[in-house]
Amino acid sequence: MKDAQPSTVYLKDYRVPDYLVDSTHLHFELQPKATLVKSQLKIRRNPDAGEGLPPLLLDGVELELLSVSIDGQLVPASRYRELPEGLSIPVDKPAFVLEIHNRINPEDNTSLEGLYLSNGMYCTQCEAEGFRKITYYPDRPDVMSKFTTTIVAPRQYPVLLSNGNEIERGATEDGRQFVTWEDPFAKPAYLFALVGGDLQHVEDSYTTSSGRKVKLQIFTEAKNIGKCDHAMRSLKKAMRWDEAVYGREYDLDIFMVVAVDHFNMGAMENKGLNIFNSACVLASPETATDSSFQRIESIVGHEYFHNWSGNRVTCRDWFQLSLKEGFTVFRDAEFSADMNSRAVKRIEDVSMLRTAQFAEDAGPMSHPVRPDSYMEISNFYTLTVYEKGAEVVRMIHTLLGTEGFRKGSDLYFERHDGQAVTCEDFVVAMEDANGVDLTQFRRWYSQAGTPVLEVTDAYDEVNGNYALTVKQSCPPTPGQEEKLPFHIPLAIGLLGADGGDLPLDTSGTRQVVLQVTEAEQTFNFSGLLEKPLPSLLRGFSAPVKVRYGYSTEQLLFLMRNDADEFNRWDAGQRLAFMALEQLQQAYRREETLKLQPQLVEAYRSVLQNRDLDPALVAKMLALPSEQTLAEEAEKIDAEAIIAARRFARAALAEALKGDLLACYQRLHTDKPYSPEAADIAERSLKNACLAYLCVTEEDDALALAQVQFDSAANMTDSAAALSALVNHGDTASADAALESFYQRWQQDTQVVELWFGLQSSSAKRGTLENVRALMQHPAFELKNPNKVRAVIGGFANRNFTQFHRVDGSGFKFVAEQTIALDKLNPQIAARLVLPITRWKKYGGDLGEKMKTALQSVMDSGKLSADLYEVVSKSLV
Ligand code: 0A1
Numbered sequence: 001m002k003d004a005q006p007s008t009v010y011l012k013d014y015r016v017p018d019y020l021v022d023s024t025h026l027h028f029e030l031q032p033k034a035t036l037v038k039s040q041l042k043i044r045r046n047p048d049a050g051e052g053l054p055p056l057l058l059d060g061v062e063l064e065l066l067s068v069s070i071d072g073q074l075v076p077a078s079r080y081r082e083l084p085e086g087l088s089i090p091v092d093k094p095a096f097v098l099e100i101h102n103r104i105n106p107e108d109n110t111s112l113e114g115l116y117l118s119n120g121m122y123c124t125q126c127e128a129e130g131f132r133k134i135t136y137y138p139d140r141p142d143v144m145s146k147f148t149t150t151i152v153a154p155r156q157y158p159v160l161l162s163n164g165n166e167i168e169r170g171a172t173e174d175g176r177q178f179v180t181w182e183d184p185f186a187k188p189a190y191l192f193a194l195v196g197g198d199l200q201h202v203e204d205s206y207t208t209s210s211g212r213k214v215k216l217q218i219f220t221e222a223k224n225i226g227k228c229d230h231a232m233r234s235l236k237k238a239m240r241w242d243e244a245v246y247g248r249e250y251d252l253d254i255f256m257v258v259a260v261d262h263f264n265m266g267a268m269e270n271k272g273l274n275i276f277n278s279a280c281v282l283a284s285p286e287t288a289t290d291s292s293f294q295r296i297e298s299i300v301g302h303e304y305f306h307n308w309s310g311n312r313v314t315c316r317d318w319f320q321l322s323l324k325e326g327f328t329v330f331r332d333a334e335f336s337a338d339m340n341s342r343a344v345k346r347i348e349d350v351s352m353l354r355t356a357q358f359a360e361d362a363g364p365m366s367h368p369v370r371p372d373s374y375m376e377i378s379n380f381y382t383l384t385v386y387e388k389g390a391e392v393v394r395m396i397h398t399l400l401g402t403e404g405f406r407k408g409s410d411l412y413f414e415r416h417d418g419q420a421v422t423c424e425d426f427v428v429a430m431e432d433a434n435g436v437d438l439t440q441f442r443r444w445y446s447q448a449g450t451p452v453l454e455v456t457d458a459y460d461e462v463n464g465n466y467a468l469t470v471k472q473s474c475p476p477t478p479g480q481e482e483k484l485p486f487h488i489p490l491a492i493g494l495l496g497a498d499g500g501d502l503p504l505d506t507s508g509t510r511q512v513v514l515q516v517t518e519a520e521q522t523f524n525f526s527g528l529l530e531k532p533l534p535s536l537l538r539g540f541s542a543p544v545k546v547r548y549g550y551s552t553e554q555l556l557f558l559m560r561n562d563a564d565e566f567n568r569w570d571a572g573q574r575l576a577f578m579a580l581e582q583l584q585q586a587y588r589r590e591e592t593l594k595l596q597p598q599l600v601e602a603y604r605s606v607l608q609n610r611d612l613d614p615a616l617v618a619k620m621l622a623l624p625s626e627q628t629l630a631e632e633a634e635k636i637d638a639e640a641i642i643a644a645r646r647f648a649r650a651a652l653a654e655a656l657k658g659d660l661l662a663c664y665q666r667l668h669t670d671k672p673y674s675p676e677a678a679d680i681a682e683r684s685l686k687n688a689c690l691a692y693l694c695v696t697e698e699d700d701a702l703a704l705a706q707v708q709f710d711s712a713a714n715m716t717d718s719a720a721a722l723s724a725l726v727n728h729g730d731t732a733s734a735d736a737a738l739e740s741f742y743q744r745w746q747q748d749t750q751v752v753e754l755w756f757g758l759q760s761s762s763a764k765r766g767t768l769e770n771v772r773a774l775m776q777h778p779a780f781e782l783k784n785p786n787k788v789r790a791v792i793g794g795f796a797n798r799n800f801t802q803f804h805r806v807d808g809s810g811f812k813f814v815a816e817q818t819i820a821l822d823k824l825n826p827q828i829a830a831r832l833v834l835p836i837t838r839w840k841k842y843g844g845d846l847g848e849k850m851k852t853a854l855q856s857v858m859d860s861g862k863l864s865a866d867l868y869e870v871v872s873k874s875l876v
């Protein structure tokens with residue numbers, strides 16, 4: 001925690017580094033409370049930085065400095081200055097070797113940045129600015145250096161890992177052992193990693209397209225060694241995919257993955273030594289659900305893909321974070337789409353974007369994909385930088401086509417290999433390779449907010465002309481009152497009365513990407529023999545909101561006929577949204593609630609449609625979440641949202657129970673488990689049916705859940721049944737199921753996390769009282785981010801009903817926990833507080849109560865920079 005008020009860093013202030021580091025030799029002597037770090041840096045004046053020899057400024061936080069030497073000569077303490085955030089050393093020659101010795105305390109490091117201990121295992125997390133918690137260094141991504149690392153440790157840590165290749169190992173005179181690693185690729189400090197522990201590993205190998213044999217290893221604690229196969233399979237698929245789709249090969253002889261229980265994020269792409277949150281790498285059919293299998297595949301892919309998009313070509317400064325993250329999320333999404341159902345993957349990603357990213361973009365922390373200022377960079381690992389950033393890359397892909405995009409990425413990697421570059425460099429490579437001008441498109445990087453497209457149309461029967469008029473606007477965001485028009489690729493088709501796509505030109509094209517570039521623009525189509533129904537924004541071709549006055553009948557028609565599967569789903573969502581709007585209004589007027597019969601019939605025909613991918617059916621049967629409804633609302637009326645959605649779900653369950661049961665029974669077979677896409681799809685539909693059936697709270701339905709719970713041979717079925725019992729069963733059977741589940745799985749960290757999350761996010765079970773009780777459970781640990789996310793995060797983010805209790809107790813609870821957590825782990829505290837920062841979107845009393853809770857965080861005393869930034873920006 002810093003003493004002065006955190007200061008703001010601006011993109012416009014970027015300057016090249018004064019000094020470069022040609023090589024970095026690190027020497028660690030691991031000890032829980034006093035690890036000794038010796039670093040030897042070959043430093044040289046940066047020729048691009050100007051004249052003279054300014055003092056050398058090194059970043060360093062919470063370090064105990066022992067000594068400083070230059071070219072073998074001890075520098076007296078009176079010569080250098082220790083600053084609150086580092087060290088300033090006078091320089092009198094343009095090139096020299098600097099040696100620094102310092103001590104750190106991994107055991108007391110609960111921030112999980114720098115070097116820390118997790119269940120007795122040493123590990124590091126250096127992105128974004130964690131390396132400065134290890135030793136004094138120019139901790140910025142445009143300083144790239146070749147690292148060698150020696151780790152010395154007592155024998156109880158037999159596994160000692162760092163980046164690159166192992167070049168030496170042996171014993172020290174006092175009986176400890178050491179290992180030396182050398183990474184041949186220059187890299188910024190944020191990609192450094194070290195691991196030391198008593199670990200087991202599984203091993204495999206991969207031969208790259210040019211014939212290089214790469215050793216693949218996944219390290220875990222012994223008890224988890226049986227949970228590595230899926231990650232290993234995913235890794236090999238990712239390596240093959242990157243060769244096939246991007247022509248990118250792996251470049252070292254070894255690739256290692258380590259699973260760690262205490263981790264702030266999902267995983268980290270350290271060069272040759274990826275470190276993963278255990279929950280994002282370990283899986284077995286008995287202990288992990290299908291969605292974790294899929295998540296692991298995508299995260300393993302993501303980290304692996306960073307080897308090129310992030311490591312070989314890295315970021316110049318942290319404002320460029322989306323350069324690596326947006327691009328890599330796009331790459332991992334395409335990888336997942338190729339491995340599984342493309343439409344379903346798109347639906348999942350867009351659902352998340354529409355709820356959480358749109359909400360972020362409309363809230364107090366709204367920022368462009370390339371932010372222009374920050375107080376604490378950790379706060380900018382956001383859905384905007386990652387997911388919207390990926391949408392921006394996807395739009396470039398849409399504009400250039402698959403081949404054009406590949407030409408652009410080839411040029412980008414070739415031109416910038418070994419460099420630290422900017423989002424601008426990425427766009428320029430795309431332009432240069434294709435001879436296009438993306439000047440206006442660049443606004444996606446600099447303007448925040450979600451654009452809105454108002455679409456109207458007119459058909460002229462006499463001459464067969466159809467005119468589609470698109471008006472774009474974008475709401476103001478902090479610091480950006482006015483927005484210039486975006487360049488928006490709008491993919492559309494026009495449906496005829498038979499449900500097929502009409503030809504849009506003489507060549508018979510049936511889908512076009514309209515280039516929306518002006519505030520208002522009309523697109524004309526001629527030769528249409530009938531009035532078409534537009535299918536807009538196919539595949540969600542841009543991260544925007546589209547308004548078009550569809551009638552219920554038109555949406556039903558699109559749901560049945562649209563050639564674009566994504567838009568079939570989307571039509572269903574629009575329809576459900578309209579129905580839920582009506583219910584909310586009726587609720588506010590205290591009228592009797594009644595669900596539109598057309599919606600029920602639409603869901604019935606989806607359920608009966610055996611031609612559709614079952615996973616798509618499952619998605620189409622799901623009503624928009626409460627969070628989605630809240631995001632769409634002008635002002636959030638939590639009570640009406642809860643009542644409307646609960647009523648609609650119950651009415652659908654009641655009306656469709658015959659079909660739901662038939663579908664459930666058809667899909668509930670004793671086929672052995674496999675995590676293949678087709679099987680996952682069937683289980684997802686089956687369990688969606690089970691959940692709906694149990695909404696009726698009828699004995700027969702709950703009995704199905706009980707039988708499935710008692711006999712499930714995989715975690716997907718077991719967790720789905722448990723969830724049905726917890727959310728809809730009577731207290732006694734829910735208690736019994738939860739207890740037996742815990743008894744069976746208490747040794748398994750990942751399953752216990754699931755067990756926590758299932759309760760805290762339950763509208764019925766996850767009352768504040770129960771959530772507080774879960775925090776007293778022996779398996780809960782405030783120092784472990786996964787447990788915090790499962791219990792407190794599950795309540796604040798996924799339990800709309802209990803979190804929004806009218807007495808405001810949910811908000812107060814989140815505020816209290818944020819304050820407590822800030823003392824241990826500022827990054828996690830700054831995320832946990834987010835649900836109570838959106839108070840302006842709530843009307844009246846609830847909004848006031850939320851603001852009061854937020855204010856109490858501000859008034860609680862000295863906050864970390866991370867938390868201060870979020871809270872202060874949300875109170876204005
Ligand atoms: N680069 C990682 C994300 C990451 C960022 C920060 C971390 O620690 C605070 C950890 C991981 C990724 O995109 O996977």
Ligand code: ZN
Nearest residue numbers: 302306325328
């Ligand atoms: Zn990433």
